[in-house]
Amino acid sequence: MADPLDARIVKYVEYIDEVTLGTMPTNPAMSAFPGYINSFKFTSGANLDSYTYFKGAADTDPLSSGKVSKTGENHEWSCEMKATGLTLLPHALLAATTSTYTPGTTLLPISIGVKLGASYTTLKGCPITSWQMEFPDLTSAASLTIEGMAMDRTDFSGTDYKGTGSHATVPSSAAYTMASLTAVTYDNSAFSAADLSIESLKFGVSNNIEPVLDLGSSLGSKIGSWSFGPREINLELEAKLLGTGAIDDAMDGAAHEVEFTLGSKTFTFTNVIWTNAPDVDCNPEDLIGFSLQADPQAVRLAIA
Numbered sequence: 320m321a322d323p324l325d326a327r328i329v330k331y332v333e334y335i336d337e338v339t340l341g342t343m344p345t346n347p348a349m350s351a352f353p354g355y356i357n358s359f360k361f362t363s364g365a366n367l368d369s370y371t372y373f374k375g376a377a378d379t380d381p382l383s384s385g386k387v388s389k390t391g392e393n394h395e396w397s398c399e400m401k402a403t404g405l406t407l408l409p410h411a412l413l414a415a416t417t418s419t420y421t422p423g424t425t426l427l428p429i430s431i432g433v434k435l436g437a438s439y440t441t442l443k444g445c446p447i448t449s450w451q452m453e454f455p456d457l458t459s460a461a462s463l464t465i466e467g468m469a470m471d472r473t474d475f476s477g478t479d480y481k482g483t484g485s486h487a488t489v490p491s492s493a494a495y496t497m498a499s500l501t502a503v504t505y506d507n508s509a510f511s512a513a514d515l516s517i518e519s520l521k522f523g524v525s526n527n528i529e530p531v532l533d534l535g536s537s538l539g540s541k542i543g544s545w546s547f548g549p550r551e552i553n554l555e556l557e558a559k560l561l562g563t564g565a566i567d568d569a570m571d572g573a574a575h576e577v578e579f580t581l582g583s584k585t586f587t588f589t590n591v592i593w594t595n596a597p598d599v600d601c602n603p604e605d606l607i608g609f610s611l612q613a614d615p616q617a618v619r620l621a622i623a
Contacts, residue, residue, distance in 0.1 A: 341444035354400030411450035444470025451523030514562035
């Protein structure tokens with residue numbers, strides 16, 4: 320019996336920016352995902368049409384009349400890591416280039432390379448559907464989850480997809496923590512001025528993406544391009560209450576501003592309208608906690 324694919328084999332995932340949608344560059348110099356990867360998952364499935372049919376006058380088993388036809392493919396992926404950088408955020412924002420951070424409308428597709436032991440596979444024509452960073456508390460490293468879809472996935476092979484190119488190296492910088500957030504303000508003042516002491520923060524970008532099928536496509540998925548719906552900017556926080564003013568403030572429906580600096584970039588969230596009824600957690604032993612979620616379609620994000 321062959322050994323299972325367990326913790327003894329090398330597992331790694333990396334990416335490369337595409338020049339042509341759906342085509343992985345030849346001999347690529349692969350890039351690392353922005354963190355220490357904990358998990359990578361991809362789902363590749365066939366689109367099937369199942370139906371019954373007349374089997375013929377001479378058939379002796381007419382009750383067994385099911386048939387399945389493959390009509391396409393779908394590919395999705397997700398990558399979880401302890402965050403060390405902001406790479407791939409421009410892709411999620413549909414920025415003008417891979418190094419700018421102004422939300423836009425430009426598709427910046429990537430190809431993803433996966434190594435499992437001595438086998439290699441690639442996912443191509445990948446847009447990013449979700450980029451979410453979370454600082455769960457004051458003592459944990461920040462987590463980053465990036466999700467997307469793909470136009471195509473190659474079969475596993477013993478041939479390395481990099482050719483004469485190069486594999487990415489694992490990031491060496493320290494993972495982000497809450498201490499990595501500086502100049503954190505609420506309505507241009509310290510959070511304490513609003514009776515809040517921030518305990519956790521989650522923010523990110525979600526894209527509404529749908530495949531556009533092309534009859535002439537040679538891919539199994541028949542995907543020729545991607546269409547985009549409204550973008551969502553996610554912002555959630557948990558805080559300890561320093562006073563009761565924040566409880567009533569969250570109910571007034573007014574637009575607020577949250578700002579902080581991370582990784583040399585200043586993030587400014589405007590038109591922040593808290594949508595959830597104040598979730599005030601009171602018990603005899605602990606401080607009083609507070610959870611807030613902003614309307615993701617109303618929020619605007621500027622990064623400088």
